Amino acid sequence: MAEKKLSKKALSSGFHRWYYGNLTCFSQEHMQTFGYLCSMLPLCKELYADDPDRMAESMDTYRTFFNTEPQLGAIIVGVTAGLEEARANGAEDVDSETINGLRAGLMGPIAGIGDSLVVGTVIPILLGIAMGMSGGGSPAGAIFYIIVWNLFAYFGMRFLYFKGYDMGTKAVEFLVGDIGTAIREAVTTLGGIVIGAVSATWVSVKTSFALYNEAGEAYMVLQEKLDSVFPGLLTAIFVIFCWWLMAKKRFSPLKVMGLLVVIAFVGVLVGFFNPGLSY
């Protein structure tokens, strides 16, 4: 029997189906399972064109629940494409159980890395730059983001998918290994700095609290005092306060928003906040 080799066309089709369809039919119960099935379909069809029973066995493998960070997760789909090819060629150590064990073992760590790297760092950095280019309502920033993010996502995912297919689980070691760790730390710092700049530029929490002397002149303007300590101090305090509520007190974002409404209301009543409206 001739060695079966997946054609470039089938692999490419498998990749594009994952790239587009990883979450199009989402439900809380199955999440990315159907996206995965659709991505494996062209591959299994090519490998088992003449054997409906093995085709069914193989497709059944991917009925198991799957959910991870979809961009980085392309590597897992690529790895299973390689494994499926090995199974079609009669590799004895590859069966449904090993494939699903691998998928279940990888989807957690990849989701963790992906969420903090892609969603928590790369996207906010790009958005931060884009917002910097949006001054005066210019569309340049939005266009910049559309182009850069999509090129990055498409070619990044493509690279990961084919690396996964070529190198198998070794490819994953790149992500969790030394270089991966070093890149992650560097990018996280980059993200932290950019987010700091974004919050100083776009968020502005100001107090109107002031003490007046008998002649009606303000002799203590709290906002100026705070800014002389650290410009934007009040904004930074509010951000860290929100972080503390969510990270340490386990508040949900909606709960924090609710609390901010209360703080705003009380603040306005006591004169701490007054968004200089012209009445």
Next chain:
Amino acid sequence: MSINLFQAIILGLFASLSSMPGLGGTSIGNYTLGRPLIGGLICGIVLGDIPTGIMVGAAMQVVYIALVTPGGTVSADVRAVSYIGIPLAMIALKSYGLDPASAEGTALATSFGTMVGTIGTVLFYGTATMNLVWQHMGWAWVDKREYDKLPLVDYVLPWISHICFSLIPTVIMCMAGEPVVNLIKEKLPMDGIPMKTLFTVGIPMKTLFTVGALLPCVGIAILLKQIVRNVLDFVPYLTGFTLAASMGVNLVASTVIAGMFAILIYKLKMLELRKPAAAASSAAAENGWDDDEEDI
């Protein structure tokens, strides 16, 4: 400024594409079209006022900068923020005659858009629940080995969920929102209020604007939750803050400086990690990724 039925349907289509389990896919849909900044551009084009759209979108973007991850929990769903919240916020700004670039304009847009955006959660669960029906059909087809019907389940049938939970709600809210915005403006005008009503009307309005200024803190904090593990991790954040607030460095320039730090950290980390390996074999330590490839 007003929204006609045709414009509302276009916004509804974009809402369908951009939701979290959206039909534009995650990269193009959720992470591109769903971002409020991009939503602002689209809404600006559709409603014929790009600068206002961008300014409102950018203001909203701060609140949702770290939003929702498929692996994480849903705090809000972008379709309602970007394609219901932004157009209505634009109408509100026009109606009040506020400059979208001013602090008050940003605050009003933020609190307005975020308020409307909270209904996104309802739309999210609606779509996800309806998708269960298609998935149920999908399993039946898999059992019967009719695999060619799988793409139908993944790419086509979810449109029905989105027509019900993205398109129609967007059209209704955009169309119905305009009179509501005008009603609010009539009841809570910003100027020309007789002194006696100043207190009753002034407090809610001021609160609304203050909340608008406070809300972006939540967005930034969600992001910090991802990257801050111990107190030291606040230092990069505060460095960026200092660059912009104290030194007046703009965002693009801040990114360049941040990139410099990132390179330093990468090199240091590699040095630290490679030390033990270097002792074992210095040659292999030089270019790890390439070597790994040859090992196979």
